[in-house]
Amino acid sequence: MRTHLFGGAIVAVTLIAGLHMAQAQNIITLGAIVPSSGPFAEWGRSNTATLEMLEKQINDAGGINGAKLKIVILDDGAKPAQAANDLRKLAGDDHALAVAGPLTSSACEVTFPVANQMQIVSTSQASSKPGVAKANRPWAFRDTVDEGILARASVPYFKKTFGAKSVAIIYDAKDAVSTAIATKIMPKVFADNGIEVLNASAPVSFNTGDLDVSAQVTKLKSLNPDGVVIGADYSQAITVLREMKRQGLDKPVIGGTPLISSAILAAAPEIPIIAPATFYATMKTPKAEKFVATLQPLLRKTAGLPPDIEPSMYDANIYEIVSMYIDAIKKSGITGKASDLEADRTKIRDYMTNLKGFEGFSGSIGFNADGDASKAFFIVQGQKGAWATKVTGCSTGGSC
């Protein structure tokens, strides 16, 4: 009897150990770099909640090809050097198959060369500074559309809707993307559309973190433009909009993707805002509505964000990016074994390079030769507290 018990115990221990080992071996690791601290902490924290939600959804549904998904999420504090070290850790120490992020263009400038050096796919969820992925082929990608392409769709709508013949520019000089949108991209598109930029030679600027822009807005008002171009992310643009409202400069506003946020609509509801987006929280598609309904409670519960913060375009993008990686793992025969790491990473790169027709929030997604997303976008108008789609386009020029 004692012998049987002893034998049974050995079998049980062996089985448990075997099961444990099998589970330990069947883990697919992906990495993510998000700014959970620093100036873009709100986006980073909501990105984290999004990834945790996706990880749970995948594992609850049985994992990837039977393997458990593990997403290692590292904070870069929106610091480029930190983002580069994060990628080294994810690629070298955590053996991630691919990395989602980093978020900012500055971080991408430093991190993408490291991704090329370490031969691991890195896809940014927000960078839209022209040429950043193009300079770092073949391992760098961005699930974003070049701001120049978006401006070519938003400016004609702006002109047609508001009859604008002139605009004045205000921009955040400290931010590279905002500066590029306001001083390089938009002026050229305005010129092509016959709209005069009243302060083209000396656009009005401010710096990230400035709380008082009254002098700058007074200057804009003195120019009496038909519309105002704001080159800034939404948190900075809110300061400008509040000041415009205070000074009675109720002119329509146009900007780039960084303006898209639910919070910006509350700053000056009577001022119409035109901006491009590939996702916004009040989108009326079943996929977007399900995503928002699932994620929104988590933004309060796990990310500790205020109640008025809704899932952002960058949450949708990082969700799409990791979903693409999962699709690549399922379809490309990726094993996730340590011995196949190099081959698995190459398969993900090839999947991303040749991707066509991946179902994202705005429609099908692929990547062009520059590593930027080919996807549908919307020109949306924000007024009286809600965004509404006014124009639909595709970054490749045809249909997506």
Place this chain on the structure above:
Amino acid sequence: MSTYYAGLLADIGILVLGALSVYIILVTNQLSLGNAGFMAIGSYVASFLTAEQHWAVTPALIVAALTACVIGVIVGFPALRLKGIYLAIATLGFGEMVRSFFLVFTPMGGSGGYRGMPHVSLGYIWIWAAGILLLVTLLERSRLWLEMRAVHDDERAAGLVGINTTLTKVGAFGFGAAVAAIAGGLFAHHYIYIEPGNFDFQRSIDFVLAVILGGSTVGAGALVGAALLVLLPEWLRFLADWRLAAFGVMLILVLLTRPQGILDRPLLALLRLRRNRAA
């Protein structure tokens, strides 16, 4: 060694140089909160020389250091009229001025940043970091350093015994600026991309913090401080969102127990004594 720790070691090497740049100036009782400005100058000058003029990195770093040294001396003269918090604020203004300059200086990319530099290895960074640390350690045993410390302890008394206090203080500013410029040049060629945001007030604070934490009375303190500032936040990653708060608490605890910093002369003497006994 993993590439991750290699990256962290590179950051430590660059921060050691930044901290030494503050320490050299601090020895003459001057606190500079603008060394990120000197770092920016070194970074942009060296990058221009390697990317545009196709110079080798080493001569580019030397020219960048000399350029920053001249600017440091120019800044050092008006700084002679200021002391304590007023000097700190003036140097902070200098740092912000330099950053703002590069923000609108479009020939070097402006806010869009600048790239095109060749990459330098971890070993190259540490040749510079270890070389300058050794130079400072040797200088600490020299008459020149005694004169600098005399200016720190009592500027008037130092003047009365024949020390040229003006030359000493301005020279310290020039030397510190040159070392910060080398840190900047190495930073630019390690990350192969720079933008004005890399050289903000926080960078200057990191330099000062590394000196205060590691030990503000010995050059080797910069090494200890830099290593802790880079490694501690990484080692605390298991705390997730709480890691930066925990890092702050640890800094306060260290400074409460070792207000002079972790390394000081008595501790160094004790370490030497133990080593001699063991031998």
